[in-house]
Amino acid sequence: MNRLQAEQDTNPDTLAASLRCELASRKPVVEASDGAVPAGVLVPLHFHDDKWHVILNIRSQHVSHHQGEVAFPGGRLEPGDVDMTACALRESWEEMGINPEDVDVLGPLDATLTRTNFLVWPTIGVIPHPYDFKPDSREVAAVLDIPLHTMIDGSAVLHEARLNADGTLLRRKAYGHDGHLIFGATAWILSDLLEVINKIGTATGE
DSSP: OOHHHHHTTSOHHHHHHHHHHHHHHOOOOOOOOTTOEEEEEEEEEEEETTEEEEEEEEEOTTSSSSTTOEEOSEEEOOTTOSSHHHHHHHHHHHHHOOOGGGOEEEEEOOOEEOTTSEEEEEEEEEOOSSOOOOOOTTTEEEEEEEETHHHHSSTTEEEEEEEOTTSOEEEEEEEEETTEEEOHHHHHHHHHHHHHHHHHHHHTTO
16 A cells, blocks of 8 residues: 555645655756746645545636646746746746645655646645635636546556657656546656655555
8 A cells, every 4th residue: 555545544644744755855857958948837735535636727728838738737937936836836826826825835846848848847735625716717717626546546547659759659647537638747747746655655665
């Protein structure tokens, strides 16, 4: 049993503390980023109904990139952002009404390069439940609340394949939930999070 599954019926604070410790001990890996636009996203977690959940959104048709796709709240780094975490928190406030003061920041994951040449820096954070989201309809069409265990136990796992410019085939995980496809950088970030959670469970023998 991994750490996430063990926490379903026990104290959720234990997983949050373990994630905080593990993320603090890692140096985030950064992909090649020549000319890429730096951006920050928040990966919001919360605990309810005896399960950990991750919050995503469906992007509106009015945004400049990735219209209609499932994504984490976030956007490009602005001059007033002191770091990538500040960027993620500001964007989450603007997009979904998540107050930065309500986010317990656990730490960063590896940076991910998107197909539209954004270098995305994810920050993991825990928010309270229930939460009164206030999505900006210009950017967000809907809020998704997905149990993490469906991705760990394989019931939501799909796969995507892309042909690179050099003719090689890139294969990576994707996820499905309630008729929605989670793919690309969002799925890769989720996979990184689940790998960290599984590592915690392996290290503790769970």
